[in-house]
Amino acid sequence: MLERALVGPKKYWTGLVGLLVLIGIGAGCYFLQYQKGLTITGMGRDVSWGFYIAQFTFLVGVAASAVMLVLPYYLHHYKAFGKITILGEFLAVAAVSMCLMFILADLGRPMRMLNVLLYPTPGSVLFWDMTVLNGYLFLNIVIGWVVLAAERKGVAPPAFVKPLIYISIPWAVSIHTVTAFLYCGLPGRGYWLTAILAARFLSSAFAAGPSLLIILCLLVRRWTKFDPGKEPIQTLGTIVTYAIIMNVFFLLLEVFTVFYSRIPEHMLHFKYLFVGLHGHGIYVPWMWAAVILCVVAIALLLTRKARANEKILLAGAICVFLGTWIDKGMGMIAGGFTPSPLEHVTEYVPSAPELLITLGVWATGFLILTILYKVAISIKEELAS
Amino acid sequence: MSLNRRDFLKIAGITALGVGAASAFEVLSGKQLEAALKAAPLTAGKRWAMVVDIRKLREEDYHDVVTACHTSHNVPDFSGTKDEIKWIWAEPFENAFPDSPNEYVKPEVKDKPFLVFCNQCGDAPCVRVCPTKATFKGPDGITMMDMHRCIGCRYCMAACPYGARSFNFRDPRTYFADKEVPNREFPTRTRGVVEKCNFCTERLAKGLYPACVEACKSNALIFGDLDDPNSEVRRVLRANFSIRRKPQLGTDPSIFYIV
Numbered sequence: 279m280l281e282r283a284l285v286g287p288k289k290y291w292t293g294l295v296g297l298l299v300l301i302g303i304g305a306g307c308y309f310l311q312y313q314k315g316l317t318i319t320g321m322g323r324d325v326s327w328g329f330y331i332a333q334f335t336f337l338v339g340v341a342a343s344a345v346m347l348v349l350p351y352y353l354h355h356y357k358a359f360g361k362i363t364i365l366g367e368f369l370a371v372a373a374v375s376m377c378l379m380f381i382l383a384d385l386g387r388p389m390r391m392l393n394v395l396l397y398p399t400p401g402s403v404l405f406w407d408m409t410v411l412n413g414y415l416f417l418n419i420v421i422g423w424v425v426l427a428a429e430r431k432g433v434a435p436p437a438f439v440k441p442l443i444y445i446s447i448p449w450a451v452s453i454h455t456v457t458a459f460l461y462c463g464l465p466g467r468g469y470w471l472t473a474i475l476a477a478r479f480l481s482s483a484f485a486a487g488p489s490l491l492i493i494l495c496l497l498v499r500r501w502t503k504f505d506p507g508k509e510p511i512q513t514l515g516t517i518v519t520y521a522i523i524m525n526v527f528f529l530l531l532e533v534f535t536v537f538y539s540r541i542p543e544h545m546l547h548f549k550y551l552f553v554g555l556h557g558h559g560i561y562v563p564w565m566w567a568a569v570i571l572c573v574v575a576i577a578l579l580l581t582r583k584a585r586a587n588e589k590i591l592l593a594g595a596i597c598v599f600l601g602t603w604i605d606k607g608m609g610m611i612a613g614g615f616t617p618s619p620l621e622h623v624t625e626y627v628p629s630a631p632e633l634l635i636t637l638g639v640w641a642t643g644f645l646i647l648t649i650l651y652k653v654a655i656s657i658k659e660e661l662a663s
Numbered sequence: 664m665s666l667n668r669r670d671f672l673k674i675a676g677i678t679a680l681g682v683g684a685a686s687a688f689e690v691l692s693g694k695q696l697e698a699a700l701k702a703a704p705l706t707a708g709k710r711w712a713m714v715v716d717i718r719k720l721r722e723e724d725y726h727d728v729v730t731a732c733h734t735s736h737n738v739p740d741f742s743g744t745k746d747e748i749k750w751i752w753a754e755p756f757e758n759a760f761p762d763s764p765n766e767y768v769k770p771e772v773k774d775k776p777f778l779v780f781c782n783q784c785g786d787a788p789c790v791r792v793c794p795t796k797a798t799f800k801g802p803d804g805i806t807m808m809d810m811h812r813c814i815g816c817r818y819c820m821a822a823c824p825y826g827a828r829s830f831n832f833r834d835p836r837t838y839f840a841d842k843e844v845p846n847r848e849f850p851t852r853t854r855g856v857v858e859k860c861n862f863c864t865e866r867l868a869k870g871l872y873p874a875c876v877e878a879c880k881s882n883a884l885i886f887g888d889l890d891d892p893n894s895e896v897r898r899v900l901r902a903n904f905s906i907r908r909k910p911q912l913g914t915d916p917s918i919f920y921i922v
Contacts, residue, residue: 314833314834315831315832315833315834315854315855316815316830316832316855317746317832317833317854319832320745321745321832322744322745322746322747322832323745323746323747323748323749323826323829323830324745324826326817326820326821326830327817327821381816384816384817385814385815385816385855386813386814386815386816386817386830386831386854386855386856386857387813387814387815387853387855387856388814388815390795390812390813390814390815391814393794393795393797393812393814394794394795394814396795397795397796397812399793399794399795399796401791402791402792402793402794402818403792404792404794404816404818405794408794460818461821463792464788464792464821464822464824465788465822465824465912465913465914466788466822466823466824466825466909466912467821467824542761542764543761543762614821615821618826619761619823619824619825619826620754620758620759620761620779620825620826621757621758621761622758624745
């Protein structure tokens with residue numbers, strides 16, 4: 279099956295080379311980081327996690343969102359998703375791969391990574407995060423590959439894959455829940471110390487992931503002979519609409535609790551992000567941009583009639599993706615660390631090499647995605663002809 | 664005579680064979696070790712604690728204390744940068760106790776910096792979150808670090824509600840490249856690991872008080888065993904009203920402040 283990734287039109291190879299260039303630049307910057315240490319990033323004593331961990335958090339959500347295809351298709355026999363479930367699963371594979379790379383990029387001593395296995399510590403949420411992420415990667419590779427291979431041969435998938443599919447449904451929820459637990463179980467960080475964090479994470483994930491899938495489906499239709507079909511894309515649009523509304527609702531619940539109770543430990547972080555604190559407010563325009571993007575997205579996607587227009591659907595999906603990315607990929611981590619537990623405001627801005635490493639990891643993820651999608655779509659094209 | 668690692672292991676192996684593995688372990692068995700250490704009073708603590716008497720602290724103490732700690736532990740001076748490493752430092756009252764805002768607090772407190780450092784929590788969040796047990800609790804209540812096991816994930820820094828932890832963003836040894844390492848008996852760290860106040864566990868093992876306590880000429884730092892009702896810290900805590908940083912978080916800090 280993999281040999282299908284080795285043949286393709288010029289556009290395919292140009293894309294791969296482009297991604298490889300970005301990966302090369304990222305790898306070069308990572309080499310620099312490996313030599314000099316994390317001093318080359320914008321992270322410091324007060325904001326000790328930054329862009330890497332933020333991307334990781336966002337991408338866990340993208341990975342988890344594959345369940346939005348798997349669940350309706352396998353549990354409710356919603357046939358329209360049969361055509362694109364593989365796209366969701368392979369997106370999950372690419373997203374989890376990026377998550378693991380971002381964790382690795384963030385480690386001070388990456389060579390000791392396996393200490394997490396050598397000295398397993400079930401009391402640490404990070405131990406569980408490693409467990410669920412690797413498990414989810416394994417599940418999606420196996421399920422996606424085996425089901426695709428069966429489809430190619432025109433036979434039913436082997437029986438062993440069914441239980442794996444059912445396990446993968448709660449597993450998807452678990453990866454983002456555990457990722458939220460990384461943050462919301464810490465006593466001194468008021469921005470994260472809220473039971474709704476996991477729910478917020480999941481709702482934004484189920485908005486961001488399917489909106490990326492909509493974008494990908496439309497690209498696939500444009501660039502290949504495989505048409506994911508109108509109905510599944512529309513259903514994804516409905517899912518995105520519900521999820522983004524829920525995400526904004528959850529955020530408002532948090533805003534009410536924080537600002538009506540007026541407990542500074544929780545309120546100061548919101549103030550820092552949305553209006554600035556002690557004269558520092560580098561994230562203010564970004565956070566408001568995220569709010570506007572989410573509101574615009576809801577306005578665009580709210581009615582079925584508007585969503586039926588694929589141009590509007592695409593615009594809405596892009597707004598959702600960018601809005602949730604700013605919220606999680608920028609604000610969530612820096613905002614949690616600012617102000618510090620001693621109420622100092624240290625602003626975090628990622629450095630150029632840090633951004634290039636980030637870009638390199640995203641490019642690696644998209645390389646994995648491109649190759650997996652090439653295999654899947656080639657098979658779909660062969661079957662159709 | 665200098666031994667390389669290989670020779671050392673060889674000799675150690677032969678010795679162990681000669682003595683017999685069982686007896687080699689007996690020599691180091693917990694009870695005997697404890698009994699041996701009890702001979703020195705400072706090595707017998709069940710829960711080490713410190714009282715910082717802010718009333719007694721004088722201007723020059725801050726410098727003395729911080730310098731004593733940082734030279735004793737070979738802490739590189741990257742102050743003023745984001746990569747700063749500090750084990751003990753001074754903070755204004757409002758930053759040391761951000762949960763106790765009080766505009767009208769007496770000037771002696773408001774204008775006096777507080778010495779802050781690792782709280783050696785009874786229930787330490789950093790120990791709870793560490794994925795490799797590189798941060799762990801010693802039998803004497805000290806929150807310890809294994810610099811050789813730490814993977815540098817910095818989860819402990821996110822978990823610490825006191826900002827007590829520093830990460831070696833840079834190679835700390837570059838700082839000592841052109842100068843003498845202040846304390847040859849204490850290891851320097853490598854880049855990529857987290858560090859913090861260790862309550863001078865290496866000095867306690869020798870029966871010495873922590874470097875900060877020794878350096879504080881005004882005797883404003885009182886060190887002792889919280890588990891021993893007759894210890895100096897317990898006596899001082901009985902006689903004075905004391906506060907701790909963020910006790911509402913349930914971390915049970917072992918550092919007390921008298922204001």
